[in-house]
Amino acid sequence: MDESAIFRTIHYFTTASVILPLLFGMLYWRHLDRGMVILEWNLLLNLSVELLGLFMALQQMGNLWVYNLYSPIEVILVFLAFRIWNEHRIVRNAILYGIGAFIVFWAVILLMQGNEQAVNIILTFESVLMVIFAVATLFSALNKDQVPILKNPAFWVSSAYLLYFAGNLFLFAMIKALFVLSEWKNAWILHSLLNLVKNLLLLGGFLACRKNLSSSSAAPLSS
């Protein structure tokens, strides 16, 4: 097996890891709070986009527009989940403004730059916003002092997105520059690993929902 095949296998494997949290989300569907329900839908879309992207790649078709189209959907769904878990009015409003800003930015860049040129700019801007609001959600989880933090799904989800987007921020920013290098696939493996970490952490979030049910003293987490 050549090096390219190994990287591809790793990529497929880590991409497929989204199935894990998705399955557990379905399993505990009735126990999910509103934020986790939204997230479950996002994972389903994510899996669909990945499958469609793969199919198009195998058919030698350009699939960048699929990913570009998915970006605002992911931002809207994840940000809405963050908004549900945040209690501070200013942060909740900031998230709404963040969604609006991203959609405007996304539309403008896409129109001006086109699919291929826009992808790294959109992903970079998305990463910055994600990091900011994931940190805000983590601090909000700090205030939920009646539940241990490891039993709080918001902690797992915001940690997942924080690590994923913080780790990938430079990768997304430099993706165009890396494409011209022959070793770019070595760099892309970082994305695959972080994707795996993200999915495992999201799995932790769904498992935390299950644990919440077994704890009688747990207070409702959704606002």
Added chain:
Amino acid sequence: MPEEFVVLISGTVVLLTLALGIIAVIIFQQRKVYNIQQRNLEKLAESEKRYRRLVKLSPFPLAVTVHGPIHLVNDAFLKLLGASTEEELLNTNLYQRLQTDFEHPDSNRLTVMLEQDMEISNVKGQLEKLDGQIIDIELSAVPMVFDEQNARHIVIRDITQQERQKAELILAKERAEQSDKLKDAFIANISHEIRTPLHIIIGYSNLITNELSGQFYPEMETYFQSIRRGSARLMRTVEHILNISSIQVGTFQVRPEEVRVSDRVEELVQELRSLAQRKGIQLLFTTESPSAILYVDRYCLDQAVSNVVDNAIKFTKQGEVRVRVYNIDRRVCIEISDTGIGMSPEYLPKVFSVFSQEATGYTRPFDGLGLGLSLTKRYVEMNRGSVTVKSRKGKGSTFTLQFIADRIEDRSELQSILAPQPAPLEPYVVPKDASGKKLVLFVEDDEETQEYMSSILSRDYAIRIASNAEAAWAILERDPISLVLMDLSLQGEEDGISLTKRIRKDGRFDDLPVIAVTAHAFPKDRIQSIEAGCNAYFSKPFQIEELKATMQTFLGEADSRS
């Protein structure tokens, strides 16, 4: 390695480190806060456990409600509502069983107060028990947090028995007051009913004595004197009994006024001088405090002094009775000493008791009910005074009546006494009838009294008689009346007091003399008469000569002015 990779790796490492750092800090901090929270929750749980134990053990009915439904009760509360197990009450709405007054559910203040977030203390209301019985309660409630909910800690006290006793007490008080009123009315009526016939008996016996003087057999003179003395004694006895009853019932009203004590005591001594002379003993009066003024009830002072002096004369066979007025600083003393039979040391503590006499039984040497000294003590004490006695058996007794002086003035400054006095007479032209006699209107509803007074007065005056106020008013408007003799109780709707007020309000009769002549003889009756506008007051029985003298004073003055 290409430069892009270096930038990528170093930037990513920094960001990932930061992200992990943030996550680590969050985990650490939250665990710390969570542990503190857990400790607080444990303390809260322990506190709640203690609270539940206290509620259960409390002898008072306690319940915890959350917006009405009961969440916790104790055994006393179960007993109060007539429940046997907690399950019968838990989650049932207590507020639906509470009312300020079940008979007036619209004015239910109690549940409104409970639904508000306020503290309630000892609010009275009613509670419906499980069997439907309504009981009176006193409720207190404080807001609290129970099972993480806004709750009310409610304490209820059954006051049904207390309220019943209170109602019974009020009823008993009303009955007692009613009884007192009846007793008061009874005393007043008895007084009136005895005085009226006595007045006629004494009056006619005096009339017969005076008219037929010199024509009697010697024995007959003695008989009439006996009638007069017997009547006077009966009158005095009745007065004592009625006064002691009035004092005991609490209807005896003290109306203090300024009295020149020395002058008044001297007048009283003068009135009793003839009694002393008949017994052949000396009655002496001396004063060392001629300008002392007491603020006392005149009637009480008169009765107290008269009783003691009367007793002194009664119990002295020979020798003297001395009455002395003096003052020590601001205390005025009236000392009555006699050379009479005295009292034994054993009897002295009982001397002021009601109906007490040293000698009792069929062989007692002195008559009387034993009320005089008892009344004296009460009269004096009602006027901020005291009475003391010293006595030696066979040597005599000394009674000292002591009062606090209102003031002691230079005698020259004493111009008048401030008590309600008969209104001064203005110049008045006295009308006369055809025979030249002055017209006197006698307003009196008792026919025998009308007959007696007419027979006495008709020699000097032309008498017009009216039995009621309307008839009296008609005569007043028709005839030129010179003077009115007014009874206080009359037939019909208007009494003598009211009629006198009507006369005084009418400008035509401003100066018409009105003399109250009545069997209503209590001090309040005198005050009422004078306040209504009477110029003088006579209570039956009275000496007809005194009345005539007073009438002459009024009419004579008027004559001289006209």
